[in-house]
Amino acid sequence: MSRELSMLDRLILSVAPTWGMNRVRARMITDVLLSYDGAKTGRRTDGWITTGADANAEIGPDLTRLRERSRDLCRNNSIAARCLSVLTSSTIGTGIIPQAATGDPELNKAIDDAFWRWSDDRECDADGDLDFFGVQRLAMRTIIESGAVLLRFRHRRPTDGFFVPLRLQTMEPDFIDMSATTNNSGGDTIQGIELNALGERVGFYLFAKHPGAVGSIRNFRAAWQSKFVPASEIVHGYRKDRPGQLHGVPWLAPAMLLLRDMDEYNEAEIVRAKMAACLSLFVTGAEGPGASVLGTETSEFGTGKRLEKMRPGMILYGRPGEDARPIVPTGHANFAEYMKFLLHIVAVALDLHYTQASGDLTAVNYSSYRAGDRDFRGAIEAFRWLYFIPMVCTPVWRRFIDTAYAAGRIPVAAYGVNWHPPQFASVDPVKDALSDEREMSNGTLTWPDAVARKGNDPAKQLDVIAEWQKKADQAGVTFAFDQRDGGSQAAPPAIDEPAKQLTALATERTGARDRYWTIIELDRRGRQCPRC
Numbered sequence: 001m002s003r004e005l006s007m008l009d010r011l012i013l014s015v016a017p018t019w020g021m022n023r024v025r026a027r028m029i030t031d032v033l034l035s036y037d038g039a040k041t042g043r044r045t046d047g048w049i050t051t052g053a054d055a056n057a058e059i060g061p062d063l064t065r066l067r068e069r070s071r072d073l074c075r076n077n078s079i080a081a082r083c084l085s086v087l088t089s090s091t092i093g094t095g096i097i098p099q100a101a102t103g104d105p106e107l108n109k110a111i112d113d114a115f116w117r118w119s120d121d122r123e124c125d126a127d128g129d130l131d132f133f134g135v136q137r138l139a140m141r142t143i144i145e146s147g148a149v150l151l152r153f154r155h156r157r158p159t160d161g162f163f164v165p166l167r168l169q170t171m172e173p174d175f176i177d178m179s180a181t182t183n184n185s186g187g188d189t190i191q192g193i194e195l196n197a198l199g200e201r202v203g204f205y206l207f208a209k210h211p212g213a214v215g216s217i218r219n220f221r222a223a224w225q226s227k228f229v230p231a232s233e234i235v236h237g238y239r240k241d242r243p244g245q246l247h248g249v250p251w252l253a254p255a256m257l258l259l260r261d262m263d264e265y266n267e268a269e270i271v272r273a274k275m276a277a278c279l280s281l282f283v284t285g286a287e288g289p290g291a292s293v294l295g296t297e298t299s300e301f302g303t304g305k306r307l308e309k310m311r312p313g314m315i316l317y318g319r320p321g322e323d324a325r326p327i328v329p330t331g332h333a334n335f336a337e338y339m340k341f342l343l344h345i346v347a348v349a350l351d352l353h354y355t356q357a358s359g360d361l362t363a364v365n366y367s368s369y370r371a372g373d374r375d376f377r378g379a380i381e382a383f384r385w386l387y388f389i390p391m392v393c394t395p396v397w398r399r400f401i402d403t404a405y406a407a408g409r410i411p412v413a414a415y416g417v418n419w420h421p422p423q424f425a426s427v428d429p430v431k432d433a434l435s436d437e438r439e440m441s442n443g444t445l446t447w448p449d450a451v452a453r454k455g456n457d458p459a460k461q462l463d464v465i466a467e468w469q470k471k472a473d474q475a476g477v478t479f480a481f482d483q484r485d486g487g488s489q490a491a492p493p494a495i496d497e498p499a500k501q502l503t504a505l506a507t508e509r510t511g512a513r514d515r516y517w518t519i520i521e522l523d524r525r526g527r528q529c530p531r532c
Helices: 007-015 017-033 056-075 078-091 105-122 132-146 211-216 253-275 335-349 352-358 366-406 429-441 447-453 459-474 499-526
Strands: 097-100 148-155 167-169 180-182 187-190 192-197 202-206 227-230 234-238 281-284 296-299 307-309 323-326 417-420
Touching: 007 017, 007 323, 007 459, 017 056, 056 078, 056 132, 056 253, 078 132, 078 253, 078 307, 078 335, 078 352, 078 366, 097 105, 105 366, 132 148, 132 167, 132 234, 148 366, 167 366, 180 417, 202 234, 234 366, 352 366, 366 417, 429 447
Parallel strands: none
Antiparallel strands: 097 417, 148 167, 148 234, 180 187, 187 192, 192 202, 202 227, 281 323, 296 307
């Protein structure tokens, strides 16, 4: 970057060269730093307030208000409620299913049987209402709405009669005492979370009851006193967006103001439409005892203001000088299009596409929906495997294994597990099935992976298929899809196997090569012997 020296710079250089060079060097560094438009100062950036604080310093002061506003929007704003439902259903569906993977089939079966009994009998939920997959869905909904979720392990006595004496208490992040912040030589306590010298979580400072329920608690003072709970007893799930971030932020945070403005804008349009549906008059004319009355004259109770009511089909006769003008409210000519535009912005802020946020499938076909759905599926898969499964599902599974082994329900405490999230809803099942079949035929997809895509256990599905094939053979029943020997030889789909394709291609190339060299040979002979 070249820059000419000013008269003042030259004067300073002639008098004090060192000082002048430092001045020129500082100006050059400043020019480089402000070469980014986003770093420049001026009228366009006067109201742009930024900080250099870390994630916890930025989140802490605003977190309580963000949670309150997010919950209010999810309760009262239809768009926010739909986005919450779509994100929860897409991530969890009917549950992320675990399958023991210890390498020992008998041990796998013992662990899986113990887990399904623990889940199906609703022993896992501290409230006794949900199975394990219901707890997953509630946890995911809480993460989206409140930014984070807490699952506290509640062990029960062997005499309480539980098959596996372990229960999960689902808690909102409000239980964390955000005011607990201290600096110690061995570690720090930041916003209710105690860390050791290495930055590892040691424990949480939790309230005995939800802070929003203190009005119904007898001992008000004790309710506001948090107690230390070891981190080993707490599962803390949230989306971590910055290094060192200890608390999650509600997912609606980037779109909160816009959703609120959309509510108010929509309400204003509704009021305008109601006003337009009524005949409102603004009357000017003579006053006093001789003034005419256009309708039925009454007075507003408590104020004495003059009111007149009009009747349908009424014909008005005014006196000279009197005027009655209708009040016609004006509205936005492109209200629907503008609301649609705003809804696009909300969808982008939540990693959704427009059709998911609005439910509007106008002018949507298979290709456009799949193209718009691709990024959304990628975001959901990333959150499943990078956040929810390692932060929520895996710690619960390990504690279940330890407790089941201590209770004598499984012979070995083996932690190997495969998680099977639910498959995304198919827009065109036939095309998706043909795609899976092609991938399996060319070896890029295995049958167990194809089954796992649908959220099923491949081993269990194989056992079920074998069992029902055996029963069908015993009953003498065959199906069109049965391609085994002795079954119906229905024509398979019109998809060539890769080996057949390669053989046909090689044959075609060999024949073409032979024909080519035959032509060359004949041409060579013809040039050597014209009479041939």
